[in-house]
Amino acid sequence: xxxxxxxxxxxxxxxxxxxxxxxxxxxxxxxxxxxxxxxxxxxxxxxxxxxxxxxxxxxxxxxxxxxxxxxxxxxxxxxxxxxxxxxxxxxxxxxxxxxxxxxxxxxxxxxxxxx
Amino acid sequence: xxxxxxxxxxxxxxxxxxxxxxxxxxxxxxxxxxxxxxxxxxxxxxxxxxxxxxxxxxxxxxxxxxxxxxxxxxxxxxxxxxxxxxxxxxxxxxxxxxxxxxxxxxxxxxxx
Numbered sequence: 001x002x003x004x005x006x007x008x009x010x011x012x013x014x015x016x017x018x019x020x021x022x023x024x025x026x027x028x029x030x031x032x033x034x035x036x037x038x039x040x041x042x043x044x045x046x047x048x049x050x051x052x053x054x055x056x057x058x059x060x061x062x063x064x065x066x067x068x069x070x071x072x073x074x075x076x077x078x079x080x081x082x083x084x085x086x087x088x089x090x091x092x093x094x095x096x097x098x099x100x101x102x103x104x105x106x107x108x109x110x111x112x113x114x115x
Numbered sequence: 116x117x118x119x120x121x122x123x124x125x126x127x128x129x130x131x132x133x134x135x136x137x138x139x140x141x142x143x144x145x146x147x148x149x150x151x152x153x154x155x156x157x158x159x160x161x162x163x164x165x166x167x168x169x170x171x172x173x174x175x176x177x178x179x180x181x182x183x184x185x186x187x188x189x190x191x192x193x194x195x196x197x198x199x200x201x202x203x204x205x206x207x208x209x210x211x212x213x214x215x216x217x218x219x220x221x222x223x224x225x226x227x
Contacts, residue, residue, distance in 0.1 A: 004158075033215075040124070042205055042217035043159075058214065090158060104215070106158035 002027045004107035006091050012113045013081055021076045021110050023091030031094040032074040033058070033104070034066065036087040043090065049074055081114040088112075117142040117208050119218035127224045128196050136191040136221050138180075138206030147209040148189040150180055153220075154202045162204075165189065176200070201225045 004025045013019055025032065033048035035058075045058030049068040063085055065077040074093075078085060091107040118141045128134055140146055147166055151159040163174025170182040180191045189206060206218045 035217075040219050042119070042121075042219045043207075044217070045215060048214075059216070092159075103161045103164070106160075108158050109156075 002105070004091055004093055004105050006089075006107040006110050008110060009108065010111050012115065014115050015082055016080050019078050019081060019112075021078075021089060021091075021112070023074045023076065023107060024072050025074075025091075025093040025105070026072065027093060027095075027105065028071065029093035029095055029105075030071070031104075032068065033092045033094075034064070034074070034076050035090045035092065036060065036085075037090060037109075038087050046076070046089075081112075083114045086112060086114050117146070117210060117214070117216045119206050119208050119216055121204075121206055121218035121221050123221045124219070125222050125224065127226060129226045130198050131195050134191075134193045134196045134200070134223070136204050136206075136223070138189045138191065138218060139187050140189060140206070140208045141187065142208050142210065144210070146189075148180075148182060149207040149209065149215075150174065150178070150189075150191050151205045151207065151217075152176075152202050153205065159205065162191070196223075196225055198225045198227065 007022045030051045034046040035043040037043045044060045047066040049055045089110045092104040094104045120139045149164045150162040153159050162178050163172045165172045165182045172180050178193050203220045203222045205220050209215045
């Protein structure tokens with residue numbers, strides 16, 4: 001089954017404790033992206049990647065890192081989480097040149113709470 | 116910079132009634148426009164998209180949307196709402212640089 005998976009689905013952590021949220025897709029998609037969803041703000045793009053070893057900042061990259069060493073994986077790293085990073089996070093993937101009639105497929109989300 | 120406004124945070128309609136969800140965008144060039152639906156506890160699912168051509172776009176689950184350049188709008192419609200349509204709906208605008216900007220969402224509740 002074609003899908004985007006994220007782990008963990010739920011995470012409660014404390015300020016300053018490094019964490020990684022994994023994202024993996026099995027559709028051989030070039031493009032992958034991370035979003036955070038906050039009430040009333042919709043989804044905001046954190047980082048995206050056009051292909052292996054190619055990443056770029058979205059609207060709200062501060063406090064986050066990403067890497068794209070393999071095509072299928074796009075982990076989101078919070079080196080020193082803070083309470084304002086408490087949010088619902090979504091990973092998405094798409095075929096190359098996302099807006100040329102290609103849909104973004106979203107993962108199920110990771111709910112992160114930073115105390 | 117591109118932006119999307121969904122003026123209605125919450126909408127309640129009766130089952131069987133018609134639905135229109137509003138979306139206004141700001142973008143300098145011809146926009147790429149999308150509507151996504153998010154059911155409780157789920158990720159986002161694409162309902163429909165507009166890139167060019169016919170301004171009335173048909174999507175899945177009986178939804179349609181009309182692109183009106185003069186009004187900078189891309190409103191989502193459905194002639195008869197079903198209880199299973201209760202969800203949150205997001206309008207989004209994209210550009211050729213692969214930046215996708217979402218509106219704040221409209222939560223739809225359906226009364227029996």
